[in-house]
Each structure stands twice: as structure tokens, then as C-alpha cells.
Amino acid sequence: MSSEPAKAIVLQNSDEQHIGFTLFHPDFGAGKGDCVFVIVPKKADLFESKEVSILLDIKEAGxxxxxxxxxxxxxxxxxxxxxxxxxxxxxxxxxxxAELGVWFPAPAK
Structure with missing residues (x-):
């Protein structure tokens, strides 16, 4: 397991279904920075959910x-x-x- 701070945070809805990632710069261990969103639900029906809709709007802003x-x-x-x-x-x-779900650091590869 890597001891480097995560650059990506996994996003799941409250049912623990994958809905996307947040990519952090310089990394999630820093005090501040920039980020972008990658919204890629594993199940197509999640695109209709409130959580994914909100995150897609946020993603589109840049x-x-x-x-x-x-x-x-x-x-x-x-x-x-x-x-x-x-x-x-x-x-x-x-x-x-609104609680959109849960987050956790993406596993290091």
C-alpha cells in the first residue's frame, strides 16, 4: 500500500453504488487546490438519480x-x-x- 496522499476520491451513493470520482490537485492531503469531477455510474439507471444529477451539474461547471x-x-x-x-x-x-452518499480515497495502484 502506498503512503502517498490520494489524488482521487471515490464517490458512492448511500446504497454504496459507484457513481464517480473527484480528482484533486495537488492531492487530497494538501491544504487547498483545484478539483474536477468524473461522474461514471456503474449502473445506467443511476443517471436518473438525484445524487448523480447534482454531481453531473457540478461536473459540467468545470x-x-x-x-x-x-x-x-x-x-x-x-x-x-x-x-x-x-x-x-x-x-x-x-x-x-442533501447527503449525496459517501467518499473514500481511491486505492493506490
Whole structure:
């Protein structure tokens, strides 16, 4: 197992079904940086879900900024906070307060 900080975070819905990734620059262990989203659900019917719809809208906006604060990561776009990666592994859409699912570092290869 690599000791390097993750550059990709896996996103799953609350049923633990894969819905995509967040790619972080410089890496998820840094204090701040930029990120982009890759939304690729393994099951086609997930494209109709609220979680995937929200993440697709976020992805379409392009590159986002992120900052680590008290163990959590906040993602913003043009100064507006969009997502919160909580320390407990929950992914939250800040404007609606909806829990989109869970996140965890992608395994190193």
C-alpha cells in the first residue's frame, strides 16, 4: 500500500453504488487546490438519480477550488460553497443540505 496522499476520491451513493470520482490537485492531503469531477455510474439507471444529477451539474461547471478546514474539505465554484467532504465519509451538497452518499480515497495502484 502506498503512503502517498490520494489524488482521487471515490464517490458512492448511500446504497454504496459507484457513481464517480473527484480528482484533486495537488492531492487530497494538501491544504487547498483545484478539483474536477468524473461522474461514471456503474449502473445506467443511476443517471436518473438525484445524487448523480447534482454531481453531473457540478461536473459540467468545470474546475472547482477546494480547501481543507478542521478535517473536512469544502469544494467551491466562483466563491460559492458547493460540496462538503465530511470527516465521517459523508458527501453533502451544501446548497440543498442533501447527503449525496459517501467518499473514500481511491486505492493506490
Amino acid at each position: 474546475e472547482h477550488q477546494w480547501v481543507r478546514s478542521e478535517g473536512e474539505v469544502i469544494v467551491s465554484f466562483n466563491g460559492v460553497q458547493i460540496l462538503q467532504y465530511r470527516a465521517d465519509g459523508t458527501l453533502v451538497h451544501i446548497p440543498s443540505a
